[in-house]
Amino acid sequence: MMRPIPTQAPETRPRPFAPGGPSALFPGSDRGLGMIALIWRYEVLDEARPAFEATYAPTGAWAQLFSRAEGYRGTELFRADDGSYLTLDVWRSRADFDAFLAAHRAEYEALDRSTEAWTASEHRIGEYEVLG
Numbered sequence: 001m002m003r004p005i006p007t008q009a010p011e012t013r014p015r016p017f018a019p020g021g022p023s024a025l026f027p028g029s030d031r032g033l034g035m036i037a038l039i040w041r042y043e044v045l046d047e048a049r050p051a052f053e054a055t056y057a058p059t060g061a062w063a064q065l066f067s068r069a070e071g072y073r074g075t076e077l078f079r080a081d082d083g084s085y086l087t088l089d090v091w092r093s094r095a096d097f098d099a100f101l102a103a104h105r106a107e108y109e110a111l112d113r114s115t116e117a118w119t120a121s122e123h124r125i126g127e128y129e130v131l132g
Contacts, residue, residue, distance in 0.1 A: 034092070034093045034094070034129075035073065035090060035091065035092055035093065035129070035130035036090070036091050036093065036094055036097065036127055036128065036129060036130065037088055037089065037090050037091075037127070037128045037129075037130055038088075038089045038090075038091070038097070038124075038126075038127050038128075039086060039087070039088055039089075039124075039125040039126060039127075039128065040086065040087045040089075040122065040123065040124055040125060041084060041085070041086055041121075041122075041123045041125055042056075042084065042085045042086075042087070042119050042121070042122050042123075043083075043084055043119060043120040043121040043122075044083070044084075044085060044118055044119055044120070045117075045118060045119065045120060048117070048118035048119070051115075051118060052085070052115070052118045052119075053077065053079075055115060056075075056077050056085070056087055057075075057077050058074060058075050058076060058077065060075075060077075061111060062075060062087075062089075062111065063075045065104065065107055065108065065111060066089065066100065068100070068103075068104060069096065069099060069100035069103060069104065070092070070096055070099070071091050071092035071093060071095075071096025071097070071099075071100070072089075072090075072091060072092075072096070072100070073090035073091060073092060074089075074090050075087060075088065075089050075090075076088045086125075090130065094127070
């Protein structure tokens with residue numbers, strides 16, 4: 001299963017859990033109006049953790065790819081006590097994410113293939129509407 005793609009430049013996007021709380025990821029008047037969060041869970045092989053963390057980080061290769069499209073609000077990477085990871089990719093709308101995929105599908109699929117060997121499992125948890 002392929003990972004969703006975000007769009008705003010990683011070096012300029014706000015950090016969601018910076019001072020100001022979770023809503024810092026959703027600045028501006030579009031906050032909560034059709035915004036979506038795409039959430040994925042990964043079981044990562046021990047030897048691949050450094051590469052995984054660098055690639056899936058808020059400034060990593062995925063975020064850099066996502067930032068090529070309008071509507072990308074940011075990515076966060078979380079690690080649980082059991083060693084599993086979650087990614088959270090936020091988009092202004094489903095239409096923005098779909099437009100990104102239409103324009104960058106080949107690059108998306110190539111990056112996805114390049115990281116497949118790093119995980120024991122990858123699961124799309126779901127797409128969630130941002131409520132505020």
